[in-house]
Structures are given as structure tokens and as C-alpha cells.
Amino acid sequence: MLAVNFIEQKKQGKEHKPEDIKAFIDAYVRGDIPDYQVSAWLMAVNFQGMTTHEIVALTDAMLNSGERIDLSQIDKFKTDKHSTGGVGDKVSLILAPLAKAAGCVVPMISGRGLGHSGGTLDKLESIPGFKVGVSCKEFTQLVTENSLAMGSQTKSIVPADRKMYALRDVTATVKSIPLICGSILSKKIAEGINGLVLDVKTGNGAFMEEYSESRKLAETLKQVGEQFGIKVKAVITDMNQPLGNAVGNWLEVVECIDVLKGQGPSDLIEVTLTLTTWMVVMSGIEKNFEKAKDILRELLAKGKAYEEFENMVRAQKGDVEYIKHPENYKQAAVIKEVLAESTGYIKAMDTEQIGMISLNLGGGRKLITDEIVPEVGLIVKKKIGDKVEIGDMLCLIHANSESDFETAKANYLQSLKLDMKPVEPKPLIYESF
Amino acid sequence: MLAVNFIEQKKQGKEHKPEDIKAFIDAYVRGDIPDYQVSAWLMAVNFQGMTTHEIVALTDAMLNSGERIDLSQIDKFKTDKHSTGGVGDKVSLILAPLAKAAGCVVPMISGRGLGHSGGTLDKLESIPGFKVGVSCKEFTQLVTENSLAMGSQTKSIVPADRKMYALRDVTATVKSIPLICGSILSKKIAEGINGLVLDVKTGNGAFMEEYSESRKLAETLKQVGEQFGIKVKAVITDMNQPLGNAVGNWLEVVECIDVLKGQGPSDLIEVTLTLTTWMVVMSGIEKNFEKAKDILRELLAKGKAYEEFENMVRAQKGDVEYIKHPENYKQAAVIKEVLAESTGYIKAMDTEQIGMISLNLGGGRKLITDEIVPEVGLIVKKKIGDKVEIGDMLCLIHANSESDFETAKANYLQSLKLDMKPVEPKPLIYESF
Numbered sequence: 001m002l003a004v005n006f007i008e009q010k011k012q013g014k015e016h017k018p019e020d021i022k023a024f025i026d027a028y029v030r031g032d033i034p035d036y037q038v039s040a041w042l043m044a045v046n047f048q049g050m051t052t053h054e055i056v057a058l059t060d061a062m063l064n065s066g067e068r069i070d071l072s073q074i075d076k077f078k079t080d081k082h083s084t085g086g087v088g089d090k091v092s093l094i095l096a097p098l099a100k101a102a103g104c105v106v107p108m109i110s111g112r113g114l115g116h117s118g119g120t121l122d123k124l125e126s127i128p129g130f131k132v133g134v135s136c137k138e139f140t141q142l143v144t145e146n147s148l149a150m151g152s153q154t155k156s157i158v159p160a161d162r163k164m165y166a167l168r169d170v171t172a173t174v175k176s177i178p179l180i181c182g183s184i185l186s187k188k189i190a191e192g193i194n195g196l197v198l199d200v201k202t203g204n205g206a207f208m209e210e211y212s213e214s215r216k217l218a219e220t221l222k223q224v225g226e227q228f229g230i231k232v233k234a235v236i237t238d239m240n241q242p243l244g245n246a247v248g249n250w251l252e253v254v255e256c257i258d259v260l261k262g263q264g265p266s267d268l269i270e271v272t273l274t275l276t277t278w279m280v281v282m283s284g285i286e287k288n289f290e291k292a293k294d295i296l297r298e299l300l301a302k303g304k305a306y307e308e309f310e311n312m313v314r315a316q317k318g319d320v321e322y323i324k325h326p327e328n329y330k331q332a333a334v335i336k337e338v339l340a341e342s343t344g345y346i347k348a349m350d351t352e353q354i355g356m357i358s359l360n361l362g363g364g365r366k367l368i369t370d371e372i373v374p375e376v377g378l379i380v381k382k383k384i385g386d387k388v389e390i391g392d393m394l395c396l397i398h399a400n401s402e403s404d405f406e407t408a409k410a411n412y413l414q415s416l417k418l419d420m421k422p423v424e425p426k427p428l429i430y431e432s433f
Numbered sequence: 434m435l436a437v438n439f440i441e442q443k444k445q446g447k448e449h450k451p452e453d454i455k456a457f458i459d460a461y462v463r464g465d466i467p468d469y470q471v472s473a474w475l476m477a478v479n480f481q482g483m484t485t486h487e488i489v490a491l492t493d494a495m496l497n498s499g500e501r502i503d504l505s506q507i508d509k510f511k512t513d514k515h516s517t518g519g520v521g522d523k524v525s526l527i528l529a530p531l532a533k534a535a536g537c538v539v540p541m542i543s544g545r546g547l548g549h550s551g552g553t554l555d556k557l558e559s560i561p562g563f564k565v566g567v568s569c570k571e572f573t574q575l576v577t578e579n580s581l582a583m584g585s586q587t588k589s590i591v592p593a594d595r596k597m598y599a600l601r602d603v604t605a606t607v608k609s610i611p612l613i614c615g616s617i618l619s620k621k622i623a624e625g626i627n628g629l630v631l632d633v634k635t636g637n638g639a640f641m642e643e644y645s646e647s648r649k650l651a652e653t654l655k656q657v658g659e660q661f662g663i664k665v666k667a668v669i670t671d672m673n674q675p676l677g678n679a680v681g682n683w684l685e686v687v688e689c690i691d692v693l694k695g696q697g698p699s700d701l702i703e704v705t706l707t708l709t710t711w712m713v714v715m716s717g718i719e720k721n722f723e724k725a726k727d728i729l730r731e732l733l734a735k736g737k738a739y740e741e742f743e744n745m746v747r748a749q750k751g752d753v754e755y756i757k758h759p760e761n762y763k764q765a766a767v768i769k770e771v772l773a774e775s776t777g778y779i780k781a782m783d784t785e786q787i788g789m790i791s792l793n794l795g796g797g798r799k800l801i802t803d804e805i806v807p808e809v810g811l812i813v814k815k816k817i818g819d820k821v822e823i824g825d826m827l828c829l830i831h832a833n834s835e836s837d838f839e840t841a842k843a844n845y846l847q848s849l850k851l852d853m854k855p856v857e858p859k860p861l862i863y864e865s866f
Contacts, residue, residue, distance in 0.1 A: 007476075171469060172444050
């Protein structure tokens with residue numbers, strides 16, 4: 001089928017044949033279909049959507065556009081988690097060693113920060129020496145030896161996604177359920193996993209703000225993933241405020257160390273425990289959800305998860321001294337408080353804006369070529385439902401200049417909505433299915 | 434505004450600001466915005482549409498992307514006609530010299546065949562020697578000296594449209610009312626006209642098949658055109674069967690010569706007279722529609738329009754001998770009849786398919802680089818409502834090989850729908866406003 005007719009078919013809301021989707025993606029990866037035809041098609045998909053049948057074909061075509069990691073020599077259930085992205089979402093850094101401590105095999109390939117949302121790779125790389133860029137061979141070796149590896153997508157894995165994602169990013173076609181599904185699932189399935197736990201974020205700091213949209217995404221991811229013969233569990237969690245308190249790469253690592261040592265903020269612990277529990281249940285290690293959760297709680301309390309974190313950092317060439325003594329890490333030049341200028345209860349937080357504050361401090365990228373500044377960010381001190389008096393500390397900003405601090409402070413104050421009446425806290429976990 | 438935000442704005446169905454539209458189009462023409470962003474935007478426009486305000490800004494930006502023909506030294510009303518395209522639509526070749534004979538000044542820039550629909554330039558070029566590729570200067574000179582010129586869009590006129598049209602053609606974004614409006618009106622206004630008569634086709638051989646869509650297009654063209662200070666008259670005409678009988682470049686020229694000499698098919702005469710009458714009325718030569726039409730009828734009957742046609746062909750270096758003696762023109766190798774194989778009344782004709790038959794015989798292009806074969810095509814002998822007996826001639830095909838003829842014949846038979854009951858003929862002209 002001619003590319004123009006393929007685009008026309010989607011424009012008219014018709015269903016593509018799997019073989020046509022495959023031919024289109026293959027030709028695109030080969031360079032036989034130009035970006036300008038693909039971007040028109042992506043926009044048509046954005047408006048017309050895709051059937052499950054089509055998304056399966058898209059995911060399959062993307063998956064087969066490159067190399068797949070073969071973990072079949074590991075005779076155990078391999079499981080991973082994926083989050084659709086948010087602010088302060090540092091779950092992977094705790095979940096991966098915790099799941100490993102519980103007996104799971106965790107081959108985890110993560111992404112970088114995107115827009116206002118942080119990325120696991122950037123957080124890991126804030127640990128001096130930590131190597132995320134591993135080849136398929138090295139990755140397989142790490143998983144075989146340690147039952148755990150956290151790496152970045154190599155060039156050989158799902159090249160279709162790398163090409164298409166860069167195009168989506170500049171053509172306003174990122175927020176499309178079929179395209180998100182194809183992108184996430186092709187990369188995850190290429191890891192050689194048997195099971196996947198999905199943390200689908202919903203709220204004003206998520207890519208899908210509306211609950212109905214988040215649910216639709218979760219359902220579609222589950223449906224399509226299962227067609228590839230893997231177990232899928234979807235958990236919809238709140239992203240109407242940062243998860244935990246720390247936002248910023250190294251600050252988040254420090255918060256993870258706290259949790260791994262049995263401390264840290266309760267919302268972060270609860271989300272992490274829920275997601276990790278599903279990995280344990282899925283792996284067949286403990287079938288009862290509550291029992292599995294108790295096991296994990298104990299692993300945290302006993303420092304077992306922390307030990308696995310140290311092991312992983314060591315295995316991937318990170319400097320463990322900084323994990324042991326985070327206080328020795330380079331500090332931001334200006335660490336100052338933002339104080340409340342009025343009284344009330346925190347009703348809402350503009351979570352996307354809080355993510356952007358961290359990005360603008362240097363914690364994220366405005367251009368692909370920007371370098372991350374690991375030590376900057378902020379520590380949230382009051383969250384939704386908390387009572388605030390004038391002069392209370394709202395957050396602590398870690399900036400590298402006074403002017404950066406002033407901008408961050410002004411934006412932070414703007415990002416909060418206060419109410420005189422007490423505010424009902426939001427649910428943290430909406431549903432799991 | 435970043436291009437990606439501009440695309441996002443349209444994706445969300447928001448209204449662009451005129452200055453943002455101008456900046457986007459200007460940057461595209463300069464090469465600062467890549468095709469892949471423009472095609473995503475074109476697809477978003479296809480789904481979300483544009484307000485009149487936006488279409489005016491788009492047309493203006495396109496118009497100002499290049500040179501404009503300055504006919505201000507001609508102190509008369511300058512008028513042109515544009516058709517949205519169809520099969521057998523040869524009206525321009527009669528209308529232009531006829532309008533000139535009536536005293537109009539006609540600067541006409543036309544297009545080439547597109548898909549199943551023929552193009553005025555291809556028809557004119559079937560006249561040996563006829564030069565359509567004239568510079569702005571030559572065009573202005575022709576109009577100044579002869580009050581009539583029929584040319585092609587030069588590289589310097591509306592470069593934004595040339596670039597964008599090529600992109601629309603390969604990204605399934607041709608059939609979009611705002612984009613059609615911008616494309617048509619920017620080119621027409623760049624001619625330096627004071628008035629424009631629009632022949633908006635509707636039916637299965639038109640780009641807009643549905644009446645409601647054709648009407649919407651006509652209304653929008655009129656509204657937007659008037660914002661540029663020109664008079665606009667829209668006429669919606671039928672394209673559920675070829676106009677006239679001839680389909681194919683030279684065959685259509687011959688049919689035009691017939692009409693110019695006071696003969697030819699009545700539907701072609703009626704559409705041409707109506708459109709030309711509006712040009713005469715608009716120019717203020719004769720304000721009464723019926724009187725103006727009578728004047729034109731007489732000009733045809735007396736051969737005055739024919740004289741002007743000969744003059745134009747001569748002025749643009751065409752060989753007038755072939756106009757005087759069409760019988761000397763090279764004939765197709767195979768000229769054979771298609772006979773009826775059943776009895777009934779012609780209920781419907783697949784007009785797009787009939788256009789494709791001519792294209793496949795060599796009368797149109799499958800690739801931009803294809804050369805037109807001027808002598809091929811077909812002459813329709815039975816039209817909607819006509820009674821057909823077995824063995825009646827349905828059409829006469831002019832092909833350059835037996836196998837071409839056989840394919841054309843089979844497709845032609847397929848394109849007709851017969852009914853046993855008498856069929857009401859379709860209206861020819863739906864409305865003028």
C-alpha cells in the first residue's frame with residue numbers, strides 16, 4: 001500500500017491491516033518513508049485512535065524493528081515495572097533492589113527525563129560512576145549474575161521507537177494512547193520479561209491528567225501486553241502532587257536511600273510497596289498480596305533492600321561511598337527555605353509546574369544537549385491537606401544561584417492553592433487490575 | 434511560538450493568532466520549519482478546521498510569501514474563474530475567450546491535472562506550441578495587450594502553496610476546506626484580479642462529493658475572498674457525470690472549438706454561459722443576468738468567442754492551424770466503440786473512475802514526471818437519464834493500444850449503473866450566491 005493511502009485510511013478512521021502496519025514501520029525504519037508522511041499519520045492516529053488489534057500489530061512491528069534481549073537461559077520468572085511518568089517518581093530505585101531482595105529477577109530498562117517529568121536514568125547517573133549505557137550482552141550478563149540490572153535503551157533495541165519518539169516529541173503527538181502503548185510495550189517486551197507491573201499516573205503532574213484517560217491507557221496497556229503472552233498488572237496512582245518529598249536527581253536518590261533503610265515519606269513507601277508486591281505475586285514467590293507486602297516491609301526494615309541497592313550500584317560501577325555517606329556529595333550553592341505568606345490548608349499543587357521548577361534549576365533538559373545538574377531540586381515540606389501557618393516552611397530549594405532560587409521560590413508559591421477549610425486528602429492508589 | 438506548540442494549539446482545536454500563522458508559514462517557506470512539523474499541522478487542521486479569521490490569515494501569509502502580479506495599470510475590472518476540478522471540465526478554454534469577447538479583462542492562472550481530474554494547462558499544452566509557462570512580466574504584458582492570458586503559476590507566485598501543496602498531496606491532507614481555500618485564493622488574489630467566479634463542483638467526480646461539504650467550501654471561499662476586497666460569486670455545479678462528452682486533453686480542446694463555434698453539448702454550454710455571465714455582470718458590463726447571458730449566447734453564435742480563442746492561441750505561440758483544422762491532429766492508434774451489453778436507463782456514472790480511465794490511457798500523470806499523451810481519452814455517448822438498448826454506443830475510446838482499449842472498456846462498463854425504470858436527470862447547476 002502506498003504511504004499516502006495508508007495515511008488516508010487512518011484519516012478516514014478505518015482499521016489498518018497488521019501487514020500494512022508492519023510494512024509502514026519497516027519502511028520508516030529503513031528510511032524509505034520520510035518523516036513528513038509518518039508525522040501526518042501520527043497526527044491522524046492521535047485523532048482516530050487504533051483498535052487493540054492495530055496496537056498489537058504496531059507494538060509487534062516496533063518490537064521486531066531491532067534486537068531483543070534473550071533471557072531464556074534464566075529459568076525464572078522475569079518481571080519489571082513501568083511508570084507513565086511524574087514528578088518525584090523515584091519508585092524504580094527502591095522497587096528494583098527490593099524486588100530482587102524478595103527473589104524476583106528484574107531486567108529494567110528505563111528512560112530519561114521528559115518535559116516536566118524526571119527519568120530513572122538521570123537519577124541513577126547522579127551517582128558518580130554509575131553506568132546505565134550497557135550493551136545487550138552486558139545487560140544480559142548483569143541480569144544473569146545479579147538477577148538485577150538497570151540500563152538504558154541501546155541503539156539496537158526498538159530503533160523504530162527511538163526514531164518515532166523523537167518525531168512525536170516535535171510534532172505534538174506524544175499524548176496518544178495507541179502510540180504510548182506501542183512505545184512502552186515494544187521496549188518492555190524487548191527486555192525479555194514474563195511480567196510487567198504498570199504504574200499509570202493520573203492527575204495534573206501526569207501526561208494523562210484525566211482519570212478516564214489514564215484508565216483507558218491502563219486498560220489498553222494491559223490488553224495489548226497480554227496479547228504478547230506476558231502477565232500485566234496495571235495500578236493507577238495519584239500524580240496531583242509530587243510523590244514523596246524530593247524532586248531533583250540526587251535529592252531523590254537520597255530519599256530512596258532513606259526508604260531503603262526503612263524510613264522516608266509514607267506515600268512513596270506505599271506506592272513502592274504496592275507495585276513491588278504485584279511483582280512478587282506475579283512471580284509466584286508469594287501468591288497472597290498482603291503476605292507478600294509484609295515480606296517486603298520486613299526486607300526494607302531489615303536493610304535487605306538497601307544491601308541489594310548497594311550491590312547494584314557496585315555492579316554498575318557506581319561509587320558506593322556516596323550511597324553510604326550521602327552527606328559527602330556536592331551540595332547546591334544556595335539551599336534556602338520558601339516560607340508560607342498566608343494561612344490555610346493546601347488544596348492543590350500544580351505538579352507539572354513543580355516539575356518545571358526542578359527542570360529550570362538544572363535538574364532537567366530544555367534541549368536534548370543540555371547537561372543535568374544532579375544536586376539541584378527541591379524538598380517539599382507541605383503537601384495536599386496539610387495545614388499551613390504564616391512563616392511555615394513550604395519547601396527547601398537547592399539552587400546554584402540566588403537568582404535561580406528567587407525564580408524557583410516565586411514559581412513555587414504560585415504553584416500552591418490554599419483554602420481556609422480543611423481539605424480532604426486525595427487517594428494515593430485508585431485501583432489495581 | 435515554538436512550532437511544536439503551534440501544532441499542539443491546533444491539535445487541541447484552539448484558534449491560532451494571525452501573527453503566529455504568518456510566522457509559521459514564513460518560517461516554512463524559508464526552510465526553518467521542517468516538512469514533518471508542517472505535515473503534522475496540516476493533519477491537525479484537517480481534523481480541527483479553521484475559523485474564517487484564521488483562513489484569512491493563512492491566505493494572506495501564503496499570498497505574501499511571493500511575488501504578486503500588478504495589473505493596476507489596467508484601468509478596468511479584472512476577473513477570473515476557478516473550478517475546484519472535475520472530469521471533462523474544459524470550461525476555462527471557452528469561458529476565457531468568451532468573457533474577453535464580451536469586454537472582460539481575464540488574467541487566468543490555471544493548474545495541471547490532479548488525480549482523476551483534468552487540468553487546464555494540460556489541455557492548453559495539447560495545442561502544439563502553446564506556451565503556458567510565462568513570467569510575471571510576460572503575463573502582465575499579455576493581459577495589457579490582449580485583455581486575456583492563460584498561464585501557469587510561476588515559481589515566484591505563492592511559493593508557500595507550491596511547497597505546501599506538494600506536501601499535502603503525499604500526506605492525505607488535500608481535502609481540507611481551510612487548506613483548499615488558502616491554496617486557491619492566495620494564487621487567485623496574486624493574479625491582481627478584482628473579481629472571481631468560483632465553480633464549486635459537487636458529486637462523485639468532485640473532490641468534495643457531499644453537497645453539504647461543497648456548499649461549505651463555496652461559502653468559505655466567498656467569505657474569505659471578500660475579506661481581500663474582491664468580488665466573489667460562487668456557483669455550485671454538478672459533477673456526478675463528466676461535463677460535456679469529451680474526456681482527454683486534445684479531445685476536450687476539439688469539443689471546446691465546437692462550443693466556441695456555436696455547437697457542442699448543452700450541459701457544457703449551460704455551465705460555461707452561467708459562469709461567464711457572472712464575470713460579465715461582476716465586471717459591470719451588463720448588470721442584468723439574463724441580458725448578459727443573451728449577449729454571450731450571441732457572441733458564441735457569431736463566432737466572436739472563437740475568434741478570441743484563435744487570437745489567444747496565436748499570442749501564446751500555439752499553432753492555430755490545428756485549431757482551424759483539428760482533423761489534421763495526430764489521432765490515437767485505436768479508436769473503438771464501447772457497446773451496451775444490457776438494456777436500461779443510465780442511473781449513475783462513476784465519474785472519478787471515468788477520469789481515471791482517461792488518466793490510465795495516458796491523459797494524466799501517475800507520477801509527477803509522467804508525460805501527458807494528448808490524443809487519448811474518450812467521448813461519452815450516453816449520460817445519466819439516457820435510455821440504452823443492447824448494442825448502443827456508450828462511448829468512443831481513443832487509446833494507443835488494443836490492450837489499453839480493452840482495459841478502458843472493461844472499466845467503463847463497470848463505471849455505469851443502469852436501471853430498468855426511467856431516471857430523473859440530475860440538476861446541472863444547484864445554486865449561485
